[in-house]
Amino acid sequence: MYKHTIDNAICIAFIGGDKKAFESIYCTFSKPLYRRILYLVKDPDDADEVLHNIFIKIWTAREQIDPAKNLFAYFMQAANSMAIDHLRKNLRTQVMHDTIIVSGEEHTARSVEDSYISKEDWKILESAIEQLPPQRRLIFKLCKIEGKSYKEVSESLSISPATISNQLVLAMKFLRQFVKQHHKEILLYCLLFDYMGRK
Template sequence: MSHIVEASGDDERELVKDLVKGDQNAFNLLYQKYSSLIYRKIFLMTKYEHIADELLQDIFLKIWSNRANINPDKSFKAWLYTIAQNVVYDYYRKLAHDKKMQDYFIESFNNLYSETEDYLLNKERNAILSAALETLSPKRREIFKLCKFEDKSYKEVADILQISPSTVSNQLVAATKSIKEYVFLHSQEFLMICIGLYLRK
């Protein structure tokens, strides 16, 4: 494991200023300081050493290529973490276009739906669920909320909305399918969950 260079905020700011000017030694010192931290972050997101190794090199290559755009007066660590996260997400987005993985998703769609159900009902993810709900018709959205959020039976919902229980059932199935498809297409986090399932099969 490489030795991590300790530096004060002022020292690091000077290193970043030198990096912006194209100083290779400054780049090497910043790499030495942060590469292990970034590697651990990538590995937690990908779970594979060879992928983490490859993406780590991509990240620092981007840093060197975009050094002129770095603001030395802002947190280099925060900027570096943002670059790392974007590189990992780009990797996953490219992987999602892989034909074999798409075929796997189609074959395993029922299992992925089960994963989505748990994902959706986690209160920490209200934003993506709220956005998905807005794509539904008013009646379908209300049925979903009554059944899933208020845990009402089909008969109770049917009585409230003055429709048949079978209509409630059909509308709930359609609403759930639409919401899960929305999450599948729009959530980076869930995309990573799905790809993680694929990589582990």
């Protein structure tokens, strides 16, 4: 199916950590992978970022590669998966940054522009998130920003779903208290977080 192939010896050397083999694979695979990623993400800078991350990820996990299988197919599968993940993350960020419209009768007279959460408000919220304890902050970002399920985060961090739920409750309590000191509109962000990523 794939015409981009390398010598099996190069593949084995790559798995063993040979940097020259890595360079050879990069030269052979990078252009077709980039074309595929660009087709999916539609943005050259994003495509470069995804391509870069693919090679880092596979190099880090190279010992898990089966040298008997088609290496380019392995890279292409990673490209498809990471490009789609990138799109999902961008979409979620875009929604939260630009398309949160205030609802309620008291806001009907406001313009569409005034109904969006501003970038300045998002920076305030980000600063609040960064003040969470490390594990709580990680759980919050994985569940509420990246959209991972409780099960995925539970397996990734080796903690129970109940712990995840408790940590998110504490995180939301802190964020609400923090944003009360700033623009009231940011409270809508916290309300959105309450409903996003519930798994």
